[in-house]
Amino acid sequence: MPDSCRHSMTGGAMRKIELRGIHKSYGAEKVLEGLDLEIEEGSFTVLLGPSGCGKSTILRIIAGLESFSSGKLSIDGKDMRDVEPGDRDIAMVFQNYALYPTMNVYENIEFGLKNRQVPKDERSRRIREIADLVGLGDYLKKKPQFLSGGQRQRVALARAIARKPQIFLMDEPLSNLDAKLRAQIRTDLIELHRHLGSTFVYVTHDQVEAMSMGTRIVLLEEGKIRQSAGPEELYASPANIFSARFIGTPPMNIVASSEAMPNIPKDARFVGFRPERAGIALDPGDVPAGAISLPGELSAREMLGAEILYRIECGGQSVSVRLYDNKRIPYGRVLAYARRENLLFFSGDGERLAEA
């Protein structure tokens, strides 16, 4: 990105978004019940969760496209209740891009600027600058229907950037792209966020997107925040079984605690450990001292290049183990084990227990 461009896009106050006690329902179905959420200025905040968790609703409430029955939304300390979406200094990238089909790329980007009475010279300068930035320079005269999915995505992004908003809202913007393009645009978005320095709020159900881009991840389930943390913390220290299982591929192993496990807290009902923090022993004697071990049947083996993923059936519970040793362990009876320091403990209702 050229330096001049960087200067023109940063600067100005960054925005902090606050939601307090937000209630929202569609008919009888309650989507959000007293949601409290703070989004730090300049952060890349990802709202992550399975479909129906209310993440898109939150985004649309911030945008002003969705009403809410009670609670308060403020941006920079200012109540947004009566502020029109167009006056909130936000831009949104929609899942299906929402490009105006009757306008060409240039006009699509220009529309929001025109409506804000940006002078013509300034508009054309900004559009060309941004078109070059996102690699659309050659397509300005084309209509969206003649563009590929990736190009449309870039138009949607360019349209958002051109307005120089302090807040970017993105609603699953990568979900209609193929895997390769997704990975590429992920990197582009990280760079963009760093260059612009504005607040990004990004909705996705894909934990890889959340982990790779987010500086903060808000994990939601059924309209409630299950955990809000940086990606490292979310991965290493999940607050509950939902968090533990949602993040990571394959997810964290959660097994029922038993008498046979040495030295675990007495109120721990479930024990969790990451597949890469586990090992496989062929013989009980090979299990390190103090580790918990689960005898089972090695049932599947996936060679992934740098690592091998094993699946072990331990009496009704299946355990994944990831080993960075390329020597294949033969199918048959084995023991999955995890060292004491790699164990996380959960109560019966799935909440994480403090370290004993």
Place this chain on the structure above:
Amino acid sequence: MKLAKARPYLMIAPAMAVIGVFSLYPVAYMLYLSFFKWNMMGPKIFIGLKNYGDMLSSTDFRQVLGNSLEYMLLSVVAAVSLSFLLALFLRKNTAVNRFLQASVFAPYVISFVSIAFIWSWFMDSDYGLLNYVLKLIGLPAVDWLNDPHVALKSLVIVSVWKGLGFDTLLFVSAFHTIPAYLYEAARLDKARPFAVFRKITLPMLSPTLFFIILTNIIASFKTFETISIMTQGGPLNSTDTLAYYIYQYGFKFFKIGYASAVGVALMLLVGIFTILYFLTLGRRVHYR
């Protein structure tokens, strides 16, 4: 091999035969007859372009042509604007709106002949419903069908009333195909209502608008039943349009050749309007 090549043609042959017999042949025969003097019974006498010459020098024909164009213009403008406004009003899918839409649509399924009779009574100068209502609210009575300055407009009212439900239905369904996210994007882009209408709603509706205008133009030139039943072309030929004029010359005066010549003129007129329309507005239609 030969059969395989011929097969598609064989498959469409029945349909082509129907089109040939019922569309192409009558048109060709009309063109042929326009060069003859014939009263349907006696011999056909070839008279070259005389029918066309008579037609162009006839003051009646010029009046009829003027009537037709006025009728077309009025009915297209009224039908398109009213159905559009109505659709704007009815586009929300509620129970009341569904009922209203069905009510507006009802006249469309009634035959034009029945409608013409009903409206003849409505528009009767002395005993009609319309004048009764006007009198009730203290307005002067209108000579709906007997005033040469009003009669044509009265017929436009009837045909617009009949077709309104259909055009509204088309507009309503077109409204529903415009994705909501476009309007959301426009809200974030701070677009004013007029800009939203001009840049999103209108272009997205343009194929429907185009279709409705075109079908209304064609239908207006073909109007016959209301004229035949309600005014018989009168008063003072003020409601005599091309279709009715052709009927009169063909089946009342038995001047088949002359009627055919006017038929050719009507066909050319509709053709020219259609082509002009495609060349001008048609270019601006956004097809998805």
